[in-house]
Amino acid sequence: MNEWIQAIINVFTNPTFYKSTLTQSTPLILAALGGVFSETTGVVNIALEGIMLMGAFGGVMGSYFTGNPWYGLALGTFFGVAMAALHAWASIKYGADQIISGTALILLAQGITGFALVELFGQPGSTDLVRSIPLVDLGSFKQVPFVGVIFGNLSPFVYIAFASVAFGWILIYKTKLGLRMRSVGNNPEAADTLGVNVYNVRYFGVIMSGFFAALGGAYLSIGELGQFTTNMTNGRGFIALAAMIIGNWNPVGAMSASLLFGGATAFNNQLQSQSVLNLSTNTQYIFGMIPYIITLIVVGGLIGKSRAPSADGVPYIKE
Amino acid sequence: MKDWKKYILNEKVIISLISVLISLVVAAVVMLIIGKNPLVAYAALFYGAFGTKEAIIDNLMKTSPLILTGLAVGFGFRAGLFNIGANGQVIIGALLAAYMGTMVASYPFYLSIPLVMIAGMVGGALWAAIAGWLKAYRGAHEVITTIMLNYVATFIANYVVNGPFQAPGGVPKSPAIAYSAQFPNIMSVGATSLSTIIFVSLAAIVVIYVIIQKTTIGYEVKAVGFNPYAAEYGGISIGKNVVLAMAISGALAGLAGTTQVVGVYGRYFGALGGSMGFDGITIALIGQNDPIGIGLAAFLISSIRTGSNQMQIAGVPKDMVTIIQGIIIFLVATNRIIKTLKVRKRKEVVEV
Numbered sequence: 001m002n003e004w005i006q007a008i009i010n011v012f013t014n015p016t017f018y019k020s021t022l023t024q025s026t027p028l029i030l031a032a033l034g035g036v037f038s039e040t041t042g043v044v045n046i047a048l049e050g051i052m053l054m055g056a057f058g059g060v061m062g063s064y065f066t067g068n069p070w071y072g073l074a075l076g077t078f079f080g081v082a083m084a085a086l087h088a089w090a091s092i093k094y095g096a097d098q099i100i101s102g103t104a105l106i107l108l109a110q111g112i113t114g115f116a117l118v119e120l121f122g123q124p125g126s127t128d129l130v131r132s133i134p135l136v137d138l139g140s141f142k143q144v145p146f147v148g149v150i151f152g153n154l155s156p157f158v159y160i161a162f163a164s165v166a167f168g169w170i171l172i173y174k175t176k177l178g179l180r181m182r183s184v185g186n187n188p189e190a191a192d193t194l195g196v197n198v199y200n201v202r203y204f205g206v207i208m209s210g211f212f213a214a215l216g217g218a219y220l221s222i223g224e225l226g227q228f229t230t231n232m233t234n235g236r237g238f239i240a241l242a243a244m245i246i247g248n249w250n251p252v253g254a255m256s257a258s259l260l261f262g263g264a265t266a267f268n269n270q271l272q273s274q275s276v277l278n279l280s281t282n283t284q285y286i287f288g289m290i291p292y293i294i295t296l297i298v299v300g301g302l303i304g305k306s307r308a309p310s311a312d313g314v315p316y317i318k319e
Numbered sequence: 320m321k322d323w324k325k326y327i328l329n330e331k332v333i334i335s336l337i338s339v340l341i342s343l344v345v346a347a348v349v350m351l352i353i354g355k356n357p358l359v360a361y362a363a364l365f366y367g368a369f370g371t372k373e374a375i376i377d378n379l380m381k382t383s384p385l386i387l388t389g390l391a392v393g394f395g396f397r398a399g400l401f402n403i404g405a406n407g408q409v410i411i412g413a414l415l416a417a418y419m420g421t422m423v424a425s426y427p428f429y430l431s432i433p434l435v436m437i438a439g440m441v442g443g444a445l446w447a448a449i450a451g452w453l454k455a456y457r458g459a460h461e462v463i464t465t466i467m468l469n470y471v472a473t474f475i476a477n478y479v480v481n482g483p484f485q486a487p488g489g490v491p492k493s494p495a496i497a498y499s500a501q502f503p504n505i506m507s508v509g510a511t512s513l514s515t516i517i518f519v520s521l522a523a524i525v526v527i528y529v530i531i532q533k534t535t536i537g538y539e540v541k542a543v544g545f546n547p548y549a550a551e552y553g554g555i556s557i558g559k560n561v562v563l564a565m566a567i568s569g570a571l572a573g574l575a576g577t578t579q580v581v582g583v584y585g586r587y588f589g590a591l592g593g594s595m596g597f598d599g600i601t602i603a604l605i606g607q608n609d610p611i612g613i614g615l616a617a618f619l620i621s622s623i624r625t626g627s628n629q630m631q632i633a634g635v636p637k638d639m640v641t642i643i644q645g646i647i648i649f650l651v652a653t654n655r656i657i658k659t660l661k662v663r664k665r666k667e668v669v670e671v
Contacts (some may be wrong), residue, residue: 111641
């Protein structure tokens, strides 16, 4: 028992845990923000998982062919936006079942990335190593104890994620466009009567969700390591959806929930590597399931308190 | 005779067929883009699925669990539930079946086989019922919860077959189940055998058809799926039926896992679940949630999967199958695209 307390204290007193919380949360924050954009306008987007995967693959592909990871980022977000546009087209123009359309896109993303992986890199599993987006080096700030270790050498994606949340919150709650987005998501008939173009606003929301989710996916591949591996998103798109729900469809709430999930994952990873515990290799499986169990408990425990936009998931057919 | 025609040629069947056709055409275009001849690839696919006796047996053995996961997802759809977690239910069902299978060595087959099958079905049912309960009483969407349960199930399986329930050597696997719990083979060609488990799947089609069409459970579940508020007004409990529908759906998925234990591997085997659960979604959608349609759709998807190995040898990566499935699901979801095409065609005819 004592060694467990010691191990937990070790984790919390080590700045690596806090840095890891930020890096684990970053893809979740971006994807959850994407979910907020889409669902605020009334389109459920469970395809986040697939969009992230396309963003991750596009990132590596662009970086591989041009040698410039920023072009990779551009290609990744383009792929994500294209996937989201397909979902928008099906959901908005053809009144598709949004959950099924989203599932189709997840399968498509898995198929396309797996297929292109073999075609471009010659083998399944993982791509070659490519250039990743350079980290933001804060120079002598790194020497500051504790916080220097946390913030001294972070990926620009981390800063982009938090800036995006601020951008999203202001856009949705403080601008005319945001008001239109919320009205289209809550009462499309009324918005239509008032002259708001329901379809265009919804297209905007879904396409923005593709942009942000693809950014989150690109972070996974070219944010740190510079490699794509098969299905590397590993359910993060769904965890981001859970974060969006727990965050009550609000950018700041979604960010807080993402930090909670990211922190849980970071804690989990750090605890496993504590040598005082002397764990057998088999316990990695027990630790591995913890983030998913936490998601289950939180989704099951908190949902009554959060409320989706009234017309979320309901196709709008103009009379 | 007229009824028969109506059953075969209704709009839903046509949408499914057109969706499958379009997906194959799109896949062919992709093959042309990467410089492969789609006719050669599809010929290889066909040969891989039907060309030899082994291929046909392999195909039927793959069809068998897909019928069950297709029925699982389809039954969920009938109740208005999207069970995207059949994979996890397959795994938990198979694990419990394998565990029970190692306990029944001293029993005769007429006891050990039912015990093992019940264990597998209960495993799948309970695992799915967690998501049903969270949906009915906590309002958690089943798509998120069943996905999370898939991951948890995979980790549990990895843990037990690498630890407490491990057989030594090679890939992670459980100890072998008792001989009395194994289903006999009908015939064997080379290393492939046709097991009697195929009859379990065929029987499940009939049982689910009867449950949906002829029983109170089926009626209530359908009513909740069709319009939950009207159903509740009519005295049907939404919560109870959501949990029950998920449990039945999970029991079918658990049975799919069980058949792999008792008829194919004789134990729990590393990656036994594969992509059965996700295939089940495609199958339920192509089959339009109709038990007989699901049976045929399972055979179709199994044929594509079985043949994909030969297609890969012909130079088209296997992942093409996943792309084809994605396109089919997308088109079924947006069936109004196909309906619009049909309307336009009719209009053109009128104008001429």
